[in-house]
Amino acid sequence: xxxxxxxxxxxxxxxxxxxxxxxxxxxxxxxxxxxxxxxxxxxxxxxxxxxxxxxxxxxxxxxxxxxxxxxxxxxxxxxxxxxxxxxxxxxxxxxxxxxxxxxxxxxxxxxxxxxxxxxxxxxxxxxxxxxxxxxxxxxxxxxxxxxxxxxxxxxxxxxxxxxxx
Numbered sequence: 001x002x003x004x005x006x007x008x009x010x011x012x013x014x015x016x017x018x019x020x021x022x023x024x025x026x027x028x029x030x031x032x033x034x035x036x037x038x039x040x041x042x043x044x045x046x047x048x049x050x051x052x053x054x055x056x057x058x059x060x061x062x063x064x065x066x067x068x069x070x071x072x073x074x075x076x077x078x079x080x081x082x083x084x085x086x087x088x089x090x091x092x093x094x095x096x097x098x099x100x101x102x103x104x105x106x107x108x109x110x111x112x113x114x115x116x117x118x119x120x121x122x123x124x125x126x127x128x129x130x131x132x133x134x135x136x137x138x139x140x141x142x143x144x145x146x147x148x149x150x151x152x153x154x155x156x157x158x159x160x161x162x163x164x165x
Contacts, residue, residue, distance in 0.1 A: 027103025066151030
């Protein structure tokens with residue numbers, strides 16, 4: 001319940017999905033950024049994309065929703081000119097991202113594992129259940145798609161529930 005003397009305009013909803021991801025994943029670097037009012041996109045640009053802030057934003061928000069190497073590659077500015085180079089760049093960005101924010105892939109795998117052992121279900125921070133049966137598939141591509149849906153559901157679902165509170 002929000003106290004009556006507070007207004008939504010006082011709450012910082014910027015980058016809410018990344019803030020939710022930091023909270024859920026407990027990633028040390030992401031938490032450090034938000035606890036110290038650092039610019040997450042600039043840190044990602046410096047550590048991951050060679051200083052390119054626009055690409056850093058794509059990488060940051062994409063990982064909040066489980067974006068793949070291909071998903072990132074098609075969003076890179078040089079994709080239309082050289083898709084192979086864009087895919088190589090995307091792979092390198094993701095590798096560096098997961099080295100910088102190592103708690104995110106650990107969180108993703110732990111959540112997927114809990115889902116498989118819990119009848120393919122997880123519950124977000126507000127108790128809202130979500131079932132994704134494809135997480136238990138024997139097909140690698142089906143599991144990968146299920147993990148993307150899982151990340152999107154838990155991050156955006158929790159962010160939406162926060163905004164409603």
